[in-house]
Amino acid sequence: MMKNKHELVGLDLNDERIETPAFVIDDxxxxxxxxxxxxxxxxxxxxxxxxxxxxxxxxxxxxxxxxxxxxxxxxxxxxxxxxxxxxxxxxxxxxxxxxxxxxxxxxxxxxxxxxxxxxxxxxxxxxxxxxxxxxxxxxxxxxxxxxxxxxxxxxxxxxxxxxxxxxxxxxxxxxxxxxxxxxxxxxxxxxxxxxxxxxxxxxxxxxxxxxxxxxxxxxxxxxxxxxxxxxxxxxxxxxxxxxxxxxxFDLFMANLGVAPIDRIAGSVLATVIGHQKAKGQVIVDAGFLAMSRDRSTQRQPTDYGFGLVCDVNGKPIEGGRVIMKGTNQEHGILEAMTGEPLKAEDFPIGMRVRVLPNHACPTAAPYRTMLLLDKEGRVKEELFHVRGWDVSSDEADDE
Amino acid sequence: MMKNKHELVGLDLNDERIETPAFVIDDxxxxxxxxxxxxxxxxxxxxxxxxxxxxxxxxxxxxxxxxxxxxxxxxxxxxxxxxxxxxxxxxxxxxxxxxxxxxxxxxxxxxxxxxxxxxxxxxxxxxxxxxxxxxxxxxxxxxxxxxxxxxxxxxxxxxxxxxxxxxxxxxxxxxxxxxxxxxxxxxxxxxxxxxxxxxxxxxxxxxxxxxxxxxxxxxxxxxxxxxxxxxxxxxxxxxxxxxxxxxxFDLFMANLGVAPIDRIAGSVLATVIGHQKAKGQVIVDAGFLAMSRDRSTQRQPTDYGFGLVCDVNGKPIEGGRVIMKGTNQEHGILEAMTGEPLKAEDFPIGMRVRVLPNHACPTAAPYRTMLLLDKEGRVKEELFHVRGWDVSSDEADDE
Missing domain, CATH: 3.20.20.10 (Alanine racemase)
Incomplete structure (x- = not known):
């Protein structure tokens, strides 16, 4: 079941070999x-x-x-x-x-x-x-x-x-x-x-x-x-x-006016797993462990819930009106900011989306690797990084 | 600089070989x-x-x-x-x-x-x-x-x-x-x-x-x-x-009435690193990555901030009136629930405390290992666990 460390290189984000949730970075x-x-x-x-x-x-x-x-x-x-x-x-x-x-x-x-x-x-x-x-x-x-x-x-x-x-x-x-x-x-x-x-x-x-x-x-x-x-x-x-x-960058910084939303380089790749049709909600496989519990945009001009939902290419869906309104540990609940119901047919099961985080630091932290993407949205490199606090861990040398 | 995996066994929580923040469990x-x-x-x-x-x-x-x-x-x-x-x-x-x-x-x-x-x-x-x-x-x-x-x-x-x-x-x-x-x-x-x-x-x-x-x-x-x-x-x-x-268990469950606070088995070991004397605050080395951003007790009868502060033995300090009021990535800010200033001399630099979390699941998730404690508060076992979503990672076999 083990894969080689760099076998994701060259894949696009719709490839099933890329497991979700994943943290991806536009290079x-x-x-x-x-x-x-x-x-x-x-x-x-x-x-x-x-x-x-x-x-x-x-x-x-x-x-x-x-x-x-x-x-x-x-x-x-x-x-x-x-x-x-x-x-x-x-x-x-x-x-x-x-x-x-x-x-x-x-x-x-x-x-x-x-x-x-x-x-x-x-x-x-x-x-x-x-x-x-x-x-x-x-x-x-x-x-x-x-x-x-x-x-x-x-x-x-x-x-x-x-x-x-x-x-x-x-x-x-x-x-x-x-x-x-x-x-x-x-x-x-x-x-x-x-x-x-x-x-x-x-x-x-x-x-x-x-x-x-x-x-x-x-x-x-x-x-x-x-x-x-x-x-x-x-x-x-x-x-x-x-x-x-x-x-x-992240949504918090965008709200502050430090950088526009299209400068946000890190996001969470997620997959649609269901719908609540009566409520106009879409459910994805990225919850509060994948996004973090950060709700810092709540006190800012635009409250993005747990994140702003983009298509798989990183473009905000329908002009930036879909957000991750709620989370459980491994579930994210998407809604329209306007309250208007989302249509299930626009988000078929298996569809991939990218969610811009409120706060990049806690969102990136739990992932074993981060996927660096080239201009065409293909994986260019799999980045290892430090997690946790254990100084004597050899994890940090894992590349 | 590497240590053997089980060299923490037998140590008490004041031992400097136990790095903080750490997730500890009363067995x-x-x-x-x-x-x-x-x-x-x-x-x-x-x-x-x-x-x-x-x-x-x-x-x-x-x-x-x-x-x-x-x-x-x-x-x-x-x-x-x-x-x-x-x-x-x-x-x-x-x-x-x-x-x-x-x-x-x-x-x-x-x-x-x-x-x-x-x-x-x-x-x-x-x-x-x-x-x-x-x-x-x-x-x-x-x-x-x-x-x-x-x-x-x-x-x-x-x-x-x-x-x-x-x-x-x-x-x-x-x-x-x-x-x-x-x-x-x-x-x-x-x-x-x-x-x-x-x-x-x-x-x-x-x-x-x-x-x-x-x-x-x-x-x-x-x-x-x-x-x-x-x-x-x-x-x-x-x-x-x-x-x-x-x-x-956790503070959220305690607030719900499901279990008393003294049944909470998991907590975060932290070390005092400073004070804001004018504000009566104590600063520890556990922030929102160590505690999670979970603020779920905010909507409950008792709002514990980011956690309830206990002494190193796990007993709530001064009858449960000290909470982690705020966090930055690696800083936790402790205050008295009552608003009364905390005295710096009661929390000398280097003192260790244990912080009960709002929500156990996101708090335990980022730690490479969790320390299981015996009745005397000594490390009995270092527990490895799964982190993240990477199915092909060999981390899970790391024990």
Whole structure:
């Protein structure tokens, strides 16, 4: 029953050898999206340090980074190990460090990758410095700055920033400051995204300046989010931008105005398995495990349910009026946005559709492989990627 | 950097060799939950055909089924293949069939497993019969009945049921009727769950009787959902019950009144990585990939956010008042339900907590392994399971 790893190459998406649900990527759109960020960062005069958590794939990372050695950003140590094995030498693990994880950080660093960590308290800085003193290592750490109150970090004016840097000095090393303008996800207009980018820049530069006034070197001044990367006008004082979801884009980003729907590169291939004729519904074999439970477009101008339904070529059906209204674990329920019933004869059993996701990152995560499509919609390559958190898994080497 | 597969056995959950987030299972609670369903089904005089989609693990399935050969229910063909490889001989793939999948169904059947499929239309029945005529096989199919309008199936009084059976006769074989009382998930009281169970039984028995009057044999009359399994009073005419989430239970089931919180067997082990002192928040390293985006308790009496926070031993902290209020991909934000600020000193960096999920199935799905814990909270066994949809993956054999 086993198939060779690359036997899907050359097939079109109606071929039954392609099992559904499957995560598919339009290579042309992907390429345009990757180029977009490179161009933006060049124009802004900053380094692009892409966040690889959206796809977790080496094949994409290699094209996304400015060099095969990085720089890059990751969200788990499983990603860090995987990309380090593939030769990335400059990485930030951009989630606050837990002391239990330092052992693995050390292993990855000793294997030749300059993996940097993140923290936002004197407590964490002391734990890291103590670890470094015990092991004789010097782990570089960035201080997380909170520019918009959406998650972690010290506010830019908080004097504790200097205290954290001092605590790091006793063993570890200050590598810089980092912020993520997660608040930009709630912007209602392009102008407010520009304002979020200004606020992100002003905050991180203020934090860096506070540290420099206190006598610290601050080599990295890192900002990032896809919306602020897309619309920032001035990044003076910033050294690098991290962004990730732009590689695929998604309906959430489309609603925000960051990219049009036809730039969304990743979607879920599904097969029609039934109808509820009395209700005008169509049932497909992609449910909440295939799409994720993400309902983030619910609070946006257009609520796409669990996704926007396209034909097998990736074109929204009937001008974009069919959505995945509901899900069970392996069932997706399609309805017209207008409430008008869908006609069963337009969706025969066995018909394949592609569903654009609300949020690319959780949607891509559970698939063993992702299928890269050429311009004609044929499988060009089967991409392996990291799943889960298990650093010692050999799955990541499975290609 | 690789570790042996079983080197976690014997460790307690504070050991740094256990990476977080991790999915952990209290074996004693699991055992009680598995026994509960067996006892219920014996009392009701019906066969238990557990749904294995909650955990997708052979180790648990073997204890959950009434025999190592089944019967069992699965939600993907990847699960079907995995459990068939482990020796299950009687399985229902309880998601409407797509014609493209018949090839794989055949392969699994030829390998010795009596895998049955599901459909709810003349259109699908014809496709299956045509396939059988072409290949010379006789695939057994159940007709899906919709007793409460929540998803797929024909309503019990729909005369098309007989037409579907007729269409199956030309090649395939009618194996029975099946329904899932998914509507029971919306019940507001135990009495209304009992009513849902009556409605489920009445509907499926009516459908079976319609077929029998038309001259068909209906060997399987299958109902199922964890709530109706828990509270059904009479299953006369039903031959089997399918249920799945009871193996772990979860906050959604607790809110429904199906099981108390202390029966929830599966949780996510997470580590404190920071604080937002001004907001009284604690940040942990389990975000929406670790917990899933499921927010199903939002529409229930108690909204647990993304989960209820327990200490490392699994006891709700401060009487159950700490929840995971928000998530990012790899961040969880803990708050008190009461709005009162959490004290950072009660949650030092590096502290481990366990978070009970809203919905066990999507939470368990992304983990490479699940850790089974003994009474003392030490790792007893590392359980491998199926992930994703790739039937040809060899991952499922990874134990």
């Amino acid at each position: 042309e759109k992907l390429e345009a999206n990757l180029e977009f960020a490179k161009t933006r960062c060049r124009a802004l005069g900053v380094t692009l340090r892409p966040h690889l958590k959206t796809h977790k794939s080496w094949t994409i990372a290699e094209r996304q980074m400015v060099s095969p050695e990085g720089p890059a950003t990751v969200s788990t140590l499983a990603e860090a190990r995987y990309f380090a094995v593939h030769g990335v030498k400059d990485m930030i693990y951009a989630v606050g460090i837990a002391p239990q994880k330092l052992r693995i950080v050390s292993e990855i660093r000793r294997a030749g990758c300059d993996l940097k960590i993140l923290l936002d308290s004197v407590e964490a800085a002391k734990l890291v410095s103590d670890y470094c003193l015990r092991t004789g290592e010097t782990i570089p750490a960035l201080i997380e700055i909170d520019v918009d109150g959406h998650r972690s970090g010290l506010t830019p004016e908080n004097p504790d920033i200097v205290e954290v840097a001092k605590a790091l000095k006793n063993g570890a090393r200050l590598a810089g400051v980092l912020t993520h303008a997660g608040g930009s996800y709630d912007c209602g207009s392009i102008e407010s995204i520009r304002e979020a980018a200004r606020c992100e820049r002003d905050g991180i530069v203020a934090a860096a300046e506070m540290l420099r006034r206190a006598g610290f070197e601050v080599p990295i001044v890192s900002v990032g989010s896809t919306p602020t990367m897309a619309f920032a006008e001035d990044e003076t004082g910033v050294t690098e931008i991290r962004a990730g979801v732009y590689a695929f | 004693e609670k699991l055992e009680a939950n598995l026994e509960f369903a067996k006892t219920r089904c014996r009392a009701l005089g019906v066969t238990l055909r557990p749904h294995l989609k909650t955990h997708k693990s052979w180790t648990i399935a073997e204890r959950q089924m009434v025999s190592p050969e089944g019967p069992a229910t699965v939600s993907t063909l990847a699960e079907a293949r995995y459990f068939a490889v482990h020796g299950v001989k009687d399985m229902i793939y309880a998601v409407g069939i797509a014609p493209q999948k018949l090839r794989i169904v055949s392969e699994i059947r030829r390998a010795g497993c009596d895998l049955k499929i599901l459909l709810d239309s003349v259109e699908a029945a014809k496709l299956v019969s045509d396939y059988c005529l072409r290949t010379g096989e006789t695939i057994p199919a159940l007709i899906e009945i919709d007793v409460d309008g929540h998803r797929s199936g024909l309503t019990p009084e729909n005369p098309d049921i007989v037409e579907v059976a007729k269409a199956l006769k030309n090649g395939a074989r009618l194996a029975g009727v099946l329904t899932h009382a998914g509507g029971s998930y919306d019940c507001g009281s135990i009495e209304s769950i009992r009513e849902a169970a009556r409605c489920e039984r009445d509907g499926i028995v009516a459908a079976a009787e319609m077929l029998r009057r038309a001259g068909f044999e209906v060997p399987i009359v299958s109902v199922g959902s964890t709530p109706t399994m828990a509270f059904a009073e009479d299953e006369t005419g039903v031959t089997e019950i399918r249920a799945g989430v009871y193996a772990f």
